[in-house]
Amino acid sequence: MLWLAVLLGVIGKLVSLLRRMPVEGLAGRRLGLIALTVLGTWIVSGLTVDLRYFDFANLLVFLLIGAAIGAAESVGSDSERHRVAVP
Secondary structure (H helix, E strand, O other): OHHHHHHHHHHHHHHHHHHHOOOOOOOOHHHHHHHHHHHHHHHHHHHHOOHHHOHHHHHHHHHHHHHHHHHHHHHHHHHHHOOOOOO
């Protein structure tokens, strides 16, 4: 049950970053879409194969997801830095 909560949180974070990421660029929406696709493939393959024995595949999936979320947060922090308060 806890594992489902973690997966739902990761999927929610990936969907929200797809809406915030810029369309162009290396760390754009394409990276988030690739991460979401890899996560979907990992979940479907996990329904048919025991993934406990494939540590390297699990590592790559969550490394790519972390890179996509980190890129989205850095893009978000750059846009917040450029805001100017108007009195």
